[in-house]
Amino acid sequence: xxxxxxxxxxxxxxxxxxxxxxxxxxxxxxxxxxxxxxxxxxxxxxxxxxxxxxxxxxxxxxxxxxxxxxxxxxxxxxxxxxxxxxxxxxxxxxxxxxxxxxxxxxxxxxxxxxxxxxxxxxxxxxxxxxxxxxxxxxxxxxxxxxxxxxxxxxxxxxxxxxxxxxxxxxxxxxxxxxxxxxxxxxxxxxxxxxxxxxxxxxxxxxxxxxxxxxxxxxxxxxxxxxxxxxxxxxxxxxxxxxxxxxxxxxxxxxxxxxxxxxxxxxxxxxx
Numbered sequence: 616x617x618x619x620x621x622x623x624x625x626x627x628x629x630x631x632x633x634x635x636x637x638x639x640x641x642x643x644x645x646x647x648x649x650x651x652x653x654x655x656x657x658x659x660x661x662x663x664x665x666x667x668x669x670x671x672x673x674x675x676x677x678x679x680x681x682x683x684x685x686x687x688x689x690x691x692x693x694x695x696x697x698x699x700x701x702x703x704x705x706x707x708x709x710x711x712x713x714x715x716x717x718x719x720x721x722x723x724x725x726x727x728x729x730x731x732x733x734x735x736x737x738x739x740x741x742x743x744x745x746x747x748x749x750x751x752x753x754x755x756x757x758x759x760x761x762x763x764x765x766x767x768x769x770x771x772x773x774x775x776x777x778x779x780x781x782x783x784x785x786x787x788x789x790x791x792x793x794x795x796x797x798x799x800x801x802x803x804x805x806x807x808x809x810x811x812x813x814x815x816x817x818x819x820x821x822x823x824x825x826x827x828x829x830x831x832x833x834x835x836x837x838x839x840x841x842x843x844x845x846x847x848x849x850x851x852x853x854x855x856x857x858x859x860x861x862x863x864x865x866x867x868x869x870x871x872x873x874x875x876x877x878x879x880x881x882x883x884x885x886x
Contacts (some may be wrong), residue, residue, distance in 0.1 A: 616670075621679075621709055623702040625695075626688030629680040630706065631663075633670035642673035642886065643717040643742070646707055648733075650724035651806075652691075652760065652796050654861040655684060658723055661860050665721075665873050669880065674719070679706045692790060692797035696805020699729060704737045717742035717884055720814075721876075724861055725750045728809040740816040743883045745876060747822050748861065751835050753809035757782075764793045811839065818849040820879040824857045824869055851879055 617634065620627040635641055647662060649655045666676040680686040682702060683694035707718070720741045722730040727749035733739060750756045761778045768776045781791060785800045792798070813819070821840060823832055832840065832852055840852045857869030 620687075621706065623682055623687070623705065624698045625682050625693065628682060628688065628702055628706075629686035631666075631678040633666045633674075633676040633678070635670055635673045635675065639671070639673045640886070641675065642884065643675070643719065644707070644710060645669055645674050645676040645719040645721055646703070647676060647678045648703065648720070648722040648726035648729050649678070649681070649684070650726050650861055651684075652794060654724050657863065657866065658861040660866050661868060661872070662723065664868065665876060668873055668877050672877065672881070673886065674880070675710070677706060677710065679703065690797070692799050694799065694802050696729075696732075696802055696809070700733050700736055703729065703733050704739070707739070719743045719745060719880065719884075721745040721747070722749065723747040725753065725756050725806070725809075727811055728753050728756075728806070731812045731814075732805075732809055734814055735812065741814055742817040743820060743880065744814045744817060745820045745822070745879070746811075747872070747876075748824060748859070749811055749821065749836075751811040751839055753806040757803060757807050760793055760798070761791075764791065767794070813843045813846060813848045818851065818883050819843065820876065820883070821850055821852040822872055822875060823852075823854045824859055824872060825854050826856070826858060828856050830854050830856075 617632040621630055650658060666678055669676050681699050683689040683691040718741045720730045727746045758778050761781045765776050765778060785791060785803050788800050790797050790799050823836060832854055840850050843850050853875055855871040855875055857871055858867045860867040860869055
């Protein structure tokens, strides 16, 4: 495992690279794109466990920490959607050319939206795109984030805030604090405009986690998967039993998700 920094668009960015052990043939690169705010912190363990598992099978797994997200330079208030896209592209291009192909993109939650925008704005042709509990509409996700502030205000006796009012303040150029994070209007605009689109190449592995055994895909996921399949995209969709580790109070693991993801990588891109 290599731990260090690389130069991003606004400053040094922290990056962890899990490499295959000695004697294991190299198979390609996996770029992981993490979720935002507290979901990022809650999911660090699961991301690390999956990265180690893939590295053991021959993959070089790159895990950058986006600008302003804790381990990298900057505060979250300074984060910008467009800068994040450039930094992700730099992270891939910074690898030796021999290690870049085939490329797997792997996102969690709203990190999947960043992957979608990255594929739209840069020449990037993944062999496989792994989506963990993907957010399909940035605007809906923004509402969920803003509700955290509304709920906090209600608990403290402030009944006057609504998501609609908060959105108006953001449109007027005001930076808002939500759950300890300062959301800049420019970053909010990037998130709000983002939508999950089908990758330009390769296959898709769509995974959701449910606390109910044999649960179906969420309705929004079913619609998205059906649309992509109708357009000719090969999509594997699966629901695993487990807790929503990106949102639980305590750090949780979902071994079934790691097993299913590893298995799908081996099936799509066999050794």
